[in-house]
Amino acid sequence: MVETIATEKSATERPARAPSLSVEDRQSMLIDVVTPLLLQHGRAVTTKQIAECAGIAEGTIFRAFGSKDELIRAAIDRHLDPEPFRAQLRLVDLDLPLEERITAIVTLMRERFTTVFTLMSALGATGPPPHSDDGRREFAEIISRSLAGDAARLNVDPARAAQIVRMIALAASVPQMRNGQSFDDGEIAALILYGIAGRPADRVSN
Structure with a gap:
């Protein structure tokens, strides 16, 4: 009797089956999974x-995507979509010291450039990823706004500084352009701020 009750109790206490994912969630999960595989294979x-x-x-x-090619196309579309990246740039804390703000921007830009170029190269694409002049201008405007509070410290206006940040971050992210030893994000931020001969203001004053 005790054994029967125990058996019935264990049957009723079986964990509920995990709910199935919606089509959209399943698609998103598969894109997450396939991206590193595309970079490798x-x-x-x-x-x-x-x-x-x-x-x-x-x-x-095949229930989530009609074919492997459709899944690959969805992964490419996600990574080429500029809006999530723009949203990340807008979230950079404007109260951070200028050096930390530049480093945060460089980190985000290099992550995007590296992922996009590596993905396109792995898939056999040639040439730069597609972009629009309006989209490029919007990136520059976001970065320019993030630097505007320190305009007095800059040797160029914030819009020009934004162009320089993007240019150097891009060059440092592509091995064929870098052509040599890699740089970390802090080194790139220091190069943008101080060049190869300048020094932070506190060091100069000492």
């Missing part, structure tokens, strides 16, 4: 590899 990645990394059956991929 390019278009040669298989649906079996994707399914194993996601912990799902291969058929689930």
